[in-house]
Structures are given as C-alpha cells and as structure tokens.
Amino acid sequence: MIAYRGGAPVLATQFLRDMHRVVRALGSCANVLNACTDRYHFTVGFAATLVAGKVSLLPSTQTPAMMRQLLEFAPDVRCLTDDAACSIELPRIPYPADEAAATGNAARDGATAVPLIDEAQLAAVVFTSGSTGAPLPYRKSFGKLMQCVREEAFRLGLAGTRPWTIVATVPPQHMYGLESSVLLALGNGHALCAERPFYPADIAAVVHSVPRPRLLITTPVHLRALLAAGVALPPTDGIVSSTAPLPQQLAAEAEQRFGTHLLEIYGSTETGQIATRRPTQSPEWQLWPGVTLSSSGETSFAHGGHIEQRTPMCDVLELTGAGRFLMHGRVTDLVNIAGKRSSLGYLNHHLNSIPGVEDGAFFHVEPSAASHTGVTRVGACVVAPGLDSARLLEALRQRIDAAFLPRPLLFVARLPRNSTGKLPHEALRSLVAAQAK
C-alpha cells in the first residue's frame, strides 16, 4: 500500500505503472517544476522525475516573477500539472489521466521492479527567496534526502514498524511537506494520503477516513484552527508540527484532545529538518546525529550529517549541550507567515522595483487579538504619489507571494531615513503609529 486517495488504497504496482506513464509524458526536458496538487500525483511525478534522471525544481512561490527567474536558471524547465486551470507561466506537461484501479491478478500483472536510485543523484533543487530579490538554489541529492527522513522515521517511532498512514495539511512542494508527507512515506514503507485537507472539518474527516496507526503532519496555524473550530477530533497516533514554533500550551491541548504525542520539527529549506523536540516535555531541541551547530556572533551555522553545505540559520539559537539547543526567536529581518518564509530585504527589493514607487519599506505588524489562527502579517510604508493602492497591490502580486502583500499599506510623503540613508526601526514604527491615528 503506497497511498490512500478518497479513502481507497493504491497498491505499489499501480504506483509503478503510473510512474512509467509519467516518465513517458515528461519527454526530453531535464528540469521539472512539479505543481501537482494531488499529493499522490506529486509523488508519482517526483519518482518519475528521479527515475528519468531529471531534476525536480521546487521554488518558494509560483509568482510570474519567480517563474521568469526559474526559466533563467533552467531554460528547459517544464511544469507538470494536474490542474486544467493551472496558471503557471511555463510550458506545461499535463499529468496523464488516472487509470481505473486494477484489482486482483490484473493489479499484479505488469508489476515492474522497484527502481534503484544512486545516492549521489541530484534529486531536487529547492529555492529560498534570498534577501536581495534573486532566489537562491540549494541542491539536494537523493541519498542525503533519504538519510534525513530515515532519522525522522526513527524519531517519530515509524522506523521498522507496521505501515502507518500519513495525512498532511501542508503542500508537498516545500521541504517540510516533501520530507514529512512524501519521502517519509516512500522511504520507510508507509502510505501517504493524497488529499490536502484545509478546513478543520475536512482535516478531521480525512484523518478519520484512513486506517490507523495514522500520523498528522501539520502546522501551528492548522492546529490552532483545528482546536478552535469545535469539530470532533478523530483518535490520532502521532502529530508533527513545523514551520513556526508551537506555544507549549497549544501543544499540550493538542496532545490531550487527540490523545497522542506531538513532536515539533525544526529545519529550513537550506538544511532540511535538523532537530525535534516534544514541547510538552522540554523546550530543548535535539539535533539529528552528525549535525552540529556552531556560533559566530549572533549567527548559528548548521553543518554535517545530511546537510549539503554549512548554512547560517535564520533563527537566534543558543547551544545548551552536545546536540541540544534552545530557540530565541527569529533574526529581525526574517518574515514567516504561516510557514511561508521571506525577508524584509527581499520584500523591500520587490516593492522598490515597481515603476512609480519612489521609496518603500516593509515592517512587522503586531498580531490581532481577534485572530483565531494567530497569523501575523507584514505592513508597508510607501512613497508613490502616482499610484493608488489597487495598482500597487496588483504590481506586488506579480512579484511576491500573496501571503506577504502588505496589510496595512500606508502611503506617506517620505520615509524617515537618517543622514546615511538608513531607516531606523524606531523611526519607522513612529511613522506607522502616527499613520494609524
């Protein structure tokens, strides 16, 4: 059993047949943007891309500006999509229509050997938004990706056990979803669930529809929504949260109401996952074996183990012992909205690239007390006498992910820059406060 779609099992033989159909559909391009929204389709596409010796490109967002940059990086890139209304501006390869599920002997006919992939093969290139407007590529070999999720399986109690079913509320196109909802299943004999439920009632229904033991891969935003919505929560055998720190109280409530334990994963696009903790037991994170952290000034660097290159981490980390650390919030420039990461520098670059914008700066916004999801946004101050809010937002929508569209967007006469051209945080905060009155 490799997957569940609509509650029905998909056998490994079906998966292999589907994979070979997609290999044929991919043709001669060397790079694939896998935009499939059905997690089973994505997984078939990812495996087909590997088997065909091609590379999966995983950009942080799918805006027109990012697609142009992706074309510069890999001019032959094709977009594999299962959405007839796909609006991604790249040459497309439609995902082949699903076959009717074969049963009995027919399911075993045409069974193909499970392909072997060289550990050194380049499996994926993932992109971060960088801080200057240019996305930065990070290369992931198949071996390092699998090394990482073998440890994840061990941490979660999913190594060498009977098959689990993995339900995820996150997309497979980002590192957390790729590792925890696709590779964790493929690499350890577990089944993934094709759906990506969104509303609390949907998440509860999908979890309920798949066999136990079952694991829920989710985020603080979805967990908070699930606990707040007043839906009946099905018994679950493990919960994983990542993308942002989970408050200890929320973790305790989730463990109590789902009747299971909750593990948090710490990682980044650059490094993949590198540490776990159980927040109800300890605030300390335990690093993956072989991974080490070293500090230089305020910045911590991760290296070793499955990490491809020494990487500065975006959070303020305090080493507390061998393989252990505490996290003390983000580096000021970093923006994390419901797991989508960017930086004020990147957003400012794009804001100031818009014709008619004379000056502009993004800033962090305090959370609204009325919010149930606890998501905080970014705002922006802009000097653009010839533009109105609708036109400016439309131009930004072409450049940055919609999650980072400024709220509020404040038009001002000038920004309070000092004599060296820098914009002190305090001066910007005073300007925003004055505008709000």
Next chain:
Amino acid sequence: MPDKVVPLRQPVSPADAATLTREVAGLIVEALNLDIAASEIDPDKPLYGEGLGLDSIDILEIALVVSKQYGVQLRADSQENEHIFGSLRRLVEYITEHRTK
C-alpha cells in the same frame, strides 16, 4: 449554487439580511485586521484574489469566525465552496441557510 433548490426555511427579511451582512463584515475586518471599514466591503465582489485580496490563510480565519459565531463548519469538498467565497452576500446567504446558533 444558483440552480439548486433551496430547502424551505423561515423567510429572512431584507432588514435581517442587511443586519447579518453588517455583522459578518465587521467580524471579517476585525479578525483579519483589515485597514478598511466594514461598510467599505462591496457585498458583491469576490472576497479572495483580486476582490478584497484575501488569501487562503484569511479564508481559514473566516471559516473559524463563522464556526464560532454561527456554528457553521465549512468544507472544501462541497462544490459550493468557491461559490460561498464569491462574495460577502453569498457567504451571508450560506450562513443564513446553515447556521445552528
């Protein structure tokens, strides 16, 4: 869903609908921290994308407001979902039809 036969319910007076529309608009503005007044939301424009400019995180936030306030659980697999967020007016109609409190 324009062609669907709506089950018979207590008729809703235009005044009640207007009151509920104002109330829902107010809840949305408050929960999403929008820098517009509730009365500025055009009841016939889409709530997401290029209308009010909301994204999926906002839609989740609205779903929670609606479940807490009116006892309505939204589902993505219902065909109606895109319709419901097609405008404030349709969201209010859906709430009116399905509210349990």
